[in-house]
Amino acid sequence: MNSNLVWIFISAMLVNNFTLYYFLGLCPFFGVSGRLKTAFRLGLATIFVMVITSLCVSFLNAFILPYAPYLRLISFIVVIASTVQFVEMVIKKLSPALFRALGIFLPLITTNCAILYLAISQTKADYSVIEGLVFAVGAGGGFTLALVLMAGLREEVELSNVPAMVKGTALNMIIAGILSLAFMGFAGLFSGT
Amino acid sequence: MNTPPDPGRLYREFAKGIWKENPVFVQVLGMCPMLAVTNSAINAVAMGAATAFVLIGSSFLVSLLRSFIPKQVRISTYIIIIATFVTVADFTLKAAVPSVHKELGAFIALIVVNCLILGRQEAFASRNSVRLAVADAIGMAAGFAFALLCLGATREILGSGSLFGHLLFGEHFEPWVIMVLPPGGFIMLGVILLFFGFLRERKIRRRTRVSEEAAS
């Protein structure tokens, strides 16, 4: 059980990194990785939303969806959108400073497909609440790790004389590709054999 | 608004999506499914078709209902509409071609959060007539599918030595496995975008050269 949790965490974070292995959350990955500080904050916000989503999904899976499996997708998307809204409101009330820091990114998270994928794949793997939480933290952590690494690299590349034809998305894709290659080294980590 | 748009306009709205405003190569939208499912041409086609179904359907509906939907809840309504179409597409694919559905996995469901679709509703369908909206949606969908196919075909040819499952180079071809792996997706799209960048730069160079010659 315990080693299973470790595996879920490591697998979601490193081996099957949502961004670098499943191509999830690429919009924020490329859109928000220009500055390290913003990237880090967005990553934290995403972890937070993922954790809440995971809890909600566990609840939905336990009590509602067995009766109406066909509403799965639509209920997930509603849950995510309202979670984000809710989180936004709560943060605004409790900590205006944090809201100012995160505010603009929160709505963006709604369209982050990583969250929806988290919900779907947690359902598919039939994770318990605890496993779901570990999965969410791992996935969010992996997303943040990829985002922060990417942001650091992009800030570095900005100081280089990158040829005009490569600048922009093409280069970002190639950097992401090499990062993804490097992450392949984690394959099989803690798979327990 | 009531006068039907002229055919030329319709064509223009359709054609822009394929090349000039290609959602993938130019606008860089919808990256997630773009990369995740393009390890073979057949997956790319299926994904393109599913996306097209959702995009055209929701564009049609959104444009039709655009005057009824209050501004404040428009996004939520769009999402509901899109999610509906996606769920329908999901079920249909699962029933019709289970093998493809298995390959695409969760990525069919993820069409919901494809920013291309929501973006078209927000930027175009909600502001234009049904015909224009559909023309635009078809164009964008075609452009998206075209991009998917380009990437899917290249990755399949290099990564498996086949196209649509047909072996191209015989038994002894050494496949570049990386191409069907995630890094290959990033790198191949990077290389394709690099090619587009090359075309763009060449165009700019030519234009400046022409203007320089005109000036001198």
Place this chain on the structure above:
Amino acid sequence: MTEVQLTISAGQQPSQPSSLRLVLTLGIAGLLSGFAIAGAYQITKPIIDANNARALEAAVFKVVPGSTRMRKLALRDGLLVPVAGDEPVTDPVVYGAYDDAGDFLGYAIEGAGSGFQDIIRLLYGYDPVRRCVIGLEILESRETPGLGDKIYKDAAFQANFEALSVEPPIVVVKDGRDADNEVDAITGATISSLAVVKIINTVTGAWLPDLPPPGEEPPAPPAEPDAPEQEQQGGER
């Protein structure tokens, strides 16, 4: 990169349309979408179920060579009892495989575990008489193409599982198998090979005490159920 501005902030600004209208719009939209989805679900569900059943059947028939009929068996209170194909069960499940004559040939057992990249889900045939694994089918895996995916693409590796003793527990070896309980690892994909063996060992270890003694398996299902009829059954539900 084109930024898609999204403001998911329904009803934030004070504005003309009453909140009733907003709620109404969303409600109607939700209702309509619910109908559409439920409708689509109703139409496609029987086909999907039939597809799944067919796929499962094919897999079971493959891992238990010679079988032509199957039946879902659930472990309830220490006994294997037959359950209907589409009945939701929470108990552990195996599939009994039978030949045309209705004679029991073996079990098809499902297992899952972490592989090199992600979860591997597999189905294997088990012959309780010979205490052997008699066939292997990988249902789901994301192992490295060209290397780890040989666990289902490589005939030589699959051949390991045609008569593989489970006692003592299966071990993975290199450079050829010498004993009945040995599996020859795929060169370069040792981890994937190990993962498959580990799954089979674990699952078999869990099932063995609960399987009825040879000869006392639940009987074969009635001979008639074919794909079209199953479809009909599903449709009626």
Place this chain on the structure above:
Amino acid sequence: MTAGVLGRTFRHGVHPREHKEGTEDLALERMGFVDRYILPLSQHLGAPCKSVVAVGETVTRGQLIAEPGGFVSMALHSPVDGTVAAIAMRRHPNGQMAQSIEIQADAFSTQRMSAASPVDWRSLTLDEFITHVQQAGLVGMGGAAFPAHVKYKLPEGNRCERLLVNGCECEPYLTCDHRLMVEQPDAIIRGVEILAETLGADSSTIGVELNKPESIEALRRAVGDRGSIDIVPLKVKYPQGAEKMLIKAVWGEEVPAGKLPLDLNIVVNNVGTMAALADYFDRGIPVIERALTVAGPGVDRPANLIVPIGTPVRDVLRRCGLNTQARQVVMGGPMMGTSLASLDVPVLKGTSGLLAFTEDVINHTAEYACVRCGQCLEACGNFLNPSRLARLASAGRYDELEKAHIMDCVECGACTYTCPSGVPIVHLIRAAKGMMRARKAKES
């Protein structure tokens, strides 16, 4: 070399080839008079001085010809007997045109100075002393030409505890300070005494690099048994002559960034300044000439010369046999000097050397991209990251440059010297600093 003493030093820095062998044994000679002198009104850091003579006026050697234009400004004196030929724009060694007084030397004058009277410095208050130093036209003779008296104006609450005299002469080629120390140690010691007593310093220290054993010897002899002045031998390393590096080398203390040595109650001066100070207070002679080294493969007769301020470089070089192979003339040391665009510029108060380089020694290092080898970090005595500064500077990222402490850079050039990729690091930094200063000026 002092036996057994390895010498103190600071961390990091570089060891360029010294190239001093050609001139270190050549005694100081006096440069003869030429017929035309150019005296830019701005020879020092700070405000230019204001001319007090008119065109056509006759001036005598040592006569005041321009007054300080503010507190951070200096007086200027005529180096010769002659006539003011023009007050106009003339080319400055920095490459730009600057308002200058041009003096036509009197061909029939003996150029002997009328006896000037010594100043009774003991009777002066500190403020009066400072005014005197300013009137003497005394600038830091080390090269930067910072008005000397400004350093003596101690802020409220500070007191000069330690007087540090810089005899490092860490720039390659230059040997004029060395010769000064060997030939006029008494003047230097005398200057130190005057200053130490006036400022009320507790101790006085002279730091000299170990490659000048003769200098150390001479200074020690001159100090004799007075014992109040400490001669500290230092390991040879560049840029030891930079104030803060010297303090670190001698006492191991770091002057906080953005602060001056004064904040540690230390006053730092060059040996040349000390000699000039003694000249003024003991003999009443203001700064009208200075010692400099003429060297490099572009001159046939390298020399250490005492040259009247304002002498055109062309005349100095001609005296030393400028040859036809010379392709580059550098004013100052090879690490921090400036290359001259014209030889018709004058020797300034801050000119410590004139170096003529031939094609074969001119640096033609090809420029490669920075490979981040880290050599510049190990060269930088200020512990900056020059590689990063250069990259940020070429990208014009001023806010980040500020955060990377670009303003701490003293532009010693050690990074550029050591860079294997030939990146003109210090040049980029200098340009960025200029841009940042301009931006700041615009904002305020």
Place this chain on the structure above:
Amino acid sequence: MTRRDPRLLLQSAPFLRRGITTPRLMVDVLIALVPVVLAAVYFFGLSAILVIVAATAGAALTEWVFGPDRRRGGSLTDGSTILTGVLLGLCLPPGIALWMAFLGGAVGVGLGKLVFGGLGQNIFNPALVGRAFLQAAFPTAITTWTQQGAITELLTIRPSNFALPFMQAPAPAADAVDAISAATPLGLMKFQNIPTGVEQLLLGNTAGSLGETCAIVIIICGVILAIRRTFDWRIPVSILGTVAVFSTIVWLFDRTEYPSPWLMLCSGGLLFGAVYMATDPVTSPITPRGAWIFGLGIGLLVVLIRIWGGLPEGVMYAILLMNAATPLIERIAQPRAFGRGRAVA
């Protein structure tokens, strides 16, 4: 009024240079690679030369065609591309098809270096990018280690080297010497729990990539390079130290299950990677503190991947991952500027 004298050359200070140039640094490393190449030839025969030449040709040709220099091929003269090619060649198995080695060189230089703007601008070690690409593209070919030939077979060339471009190597005759595949010491340990002797590892009498087998040669060359200050000695010291410490800790837990620290240190690409790959100045932190952290990270990742990962060897991935983390490391490891941060007496 005076005019600018056209004969005078204007430059900005300083006018003196140390005279050690970037190409010379590259040549230094290349020279230090000669013994490694010779050892590779000794152990693997002419195949070694062929593979190294193919990889270098791929790298050089790419640089020549797409290089940033206005004069085509000008950027080849700095030597860095040749170095990349040789390094890549040395970390490939002896039996790899030449077209793959060529492709690896081209990809490494093309995608690993030129798209970033060429020399000094890249963020990943180009040789390792090429190696990682090959590993992902041709997982079988690149993990097929062949037995070392005897000294008498110095001139034999492995037929698998000559696979047609894009084609698989022909199946070797079953009795050919080079057809016998062998496992690397790390693979033996990981999958079969067979340790390899330290003497064997030091001498290089094992299967593996061309340049990585002979530990003693790499150690000697590394020490020479460190003394010459060609690279930052902190990086290899930090890597090897970390691996030594952590593998000892793990080993003390279970001495049969886990490899001994000696095996960890001397086997696989660890020494080669620590000496020649991780020290690539362009892709490693420039500050001393950064170098320590960088090495620590690589060491930890190597132990993690080797002991708990699915792959027997992880040096390449560890270095690439830490390359990616280099900008972040540099952020927290900037030097303390003079007169800042420390209280002054």
